Amino acid sequence: MTQPTPIRRAPGHKPRLLDTAISLAANGIPPLPLRAGKLPFGNCPDCTGNACGGRPNMKSAGPCRCPGVCHAWAAATTDPHTLASTPWVAAWRQAAAIAYHPGGAGLTVLDLDNTAAVQWARATLPATRTVPTTRGEHWIYQGAMRSANAVRPGVDVKSHMAYARWLGHGTGRMTALPQAVRALAMREDTTPARAGVVSSSPAPWDRSVATGCRHTERFVRTGLERGLTLVRARTESGAGSQAFGTARFLAIQHTACPGPCALEALGEEIVAAAVSVGVPEPYARRAVANGLQAPSGRVA
Ligand SMILES: [Zn+2]
Numbered sequence: 001m002t003q004p005t006p007i008r009r010a011p012g013h014k015p016r017l018l019d020t021a022i023s024l025a026a027n028g029i030p031p032l033p034l035r036a037g038k039l040p041f042g043n044c045p046d047c048t049g050n051a052c053g054g055r056p057n058m059k060s061a062g063p064c065r066c067p068g069v070c071h072a073w074a075a076a077t078t079d080p081h082t083l084a085s086t087p088w089v090a091a092w093r094q095a096a097a098i099a100y101h102p103g104g105a106g107l108t109v110l111d112l113d114n115t116a117a118v119q120w121a122r123a124t125l126p127a128t129r130t131v132p133t134t135r136g137e138h139w140i141y142q143g144a145m146r147s148a149n150a151v152r153p154g155v156d157v158k159s160h161m162a163y164a165r166w167l168g169h170g171t172g173r174m175t176a177l178p179q180a181v182r183a184l185a186m187r188e189d190t191t192p193a194r195a196g197v198v199s200s201s202p203a204p205w206d207r208s209v210a211t212g213c214r215h216t217e218r219f220v221r222t223g224l225e226r227g228l229t230l231v232r233a234r235t236e237s238g239a240g241s242q243a244f245g246t247a248r249f250l251a252i253q254h255t256a257c258p259g260p261c262a263l264e265a266l267g268e269e270i271v272a273a274a275v276s277v278g279v280p281e282p283y284a285r286r287a288v289a290n291g292l293q294a295p296s297g298r299v300a
């Protein structure tokens with residue numbers, strides 16, 4: 001891809017964000033303007049508080065056809081007429097930056113916010129196209145998934161229903177979204193929208209599935225999070241055996257429960273953590289299944 005020659009402008013002259021937006025749209029990437037502070041523009045009075053019901057592409061699909069840039073990522077579009085329409089041009093004039101909706105382009109952006117996060121990605125994930133950011137890098141993969149924030153320290157996954165800043169084309173060949181990145185989002189599973197991301201994964205652990213567990217949810221989740229942290233820290237080696245150890249530790253906590261304790265739901269999160277640091281999924285599953293069975297032979 002040829003880089004356009006930088007155009008010298010008088011100090012204070014804003015780059016033509018609309019031109020960039022039109023060219024992104026022509027390549028199937030839906031852009032949107034960001035205001036000062038690098039945030040989306042606020043909603044218009046009709047759309048404030050989602051009074052309009054939201055746009056059709058939002059999680060709870062609404063009828064909003066607002067011509068403005070309302071609803072953040074949901075406004076991003078590849079339609080050049082919308083991008084150059086009167087309300088959008090007014091926004092481009094005030095805009096401080098440009099963003100895009102990665103999911104709408106069939107992409108996933110791994111937003112690595114600092115040097116440590118970048119080093120983790122380099123050691124763990126398949127190489128792909130990268131774009132330098134203020135303190136870190138965007139790694140852009142071909143393929144869309146559910147977005148999730150803070151999947152690791154300094155790491156956000158931006159794809160469906162999210163926006164990422166457009167900071168240029170970057171360098172390197174884009175590669176297919178790996179399972180290790182999909183697995184990162186499995187632990188942040190508070191909504192039923194995850195179906196279709198990882199079809200084999202059961203519902204997250206909560207009291208309603210663990211009807212025979214005598215522990216509080218807080219107790220169970222604290223133990224789980226400690227274990228996941230240990231697994232994710234094994235970025236070099238040993239994550240598989242740490243996954244076994246974590247599963248075993250959790251299972252021991254429940255040997256006195258009448259059951260069921262839905263430990264398999266906890267196990268899925270351990271598998272995801274192990275896969276996220278490079279353990280092959282079949283191996284991670286075996287290690288976790290063995291760990292859950294170890295104390296008493298009972299998988300509750
Ligand atoms: Zn609106």
Ligand SMILES: [Zn+2]
Nearest residue numbers: 047052064066
């Ligand atoms: Zn609206």
Ligand SMILES: [Zn+2]
Nearest residue numbers: 213254257261
């Ligand atoms: Zn229990």
